[in-house]
Amino acid sequence: MSNLTTEERKVLIFLLAVVLMGVGVSYAAKVFVPVERIARLESDFGKVDLNSADKDTLKSVPGIGEKLAQRIIALRNELAGLSDIEQIKEIKGLTAGKFDKIKNYLVVR
Secondary structure (H helix, E strand, C coil), X not given: CCCCCHHHHHHHHHHHHHHHHHHHHHHHHHHHCCHHHHHHXXXXXXXXXXXXXXXXXXXXXXXXXHHHHHHHHHHHHHCCCCCXXXXXXXXXXXXXXXXXXXXXXXXXX
16 A cells, blocks of 8 residues: 555545445445335325324225214224224124225225
8 A cells, every 4th residue: 555645545545435334324224224114105005094084085995985984983083093904893884895895995004
């Protein structure tokens, strides 16, 4: 390294710093942004959140009418929020067939 000029040394140090920063950023991205979370967000895109949807939003889901929307909101209020989509199976009048039709439009966040 003694054969290098001052400018060449500065360039070498700069390149080394850039490489180290790249490695650090790559590591941080892998540690702090789990792939599962990104995949879950992508798969939930466009779905109606049962914990925050109002009656009109629930009614926009094919298969959910006025009464079912009201019952979902009542159950959500009774339980202080839903923790799993399967909980709406408790609702009177919601058959297994209807649940199967609407479950792909819904999510619980």
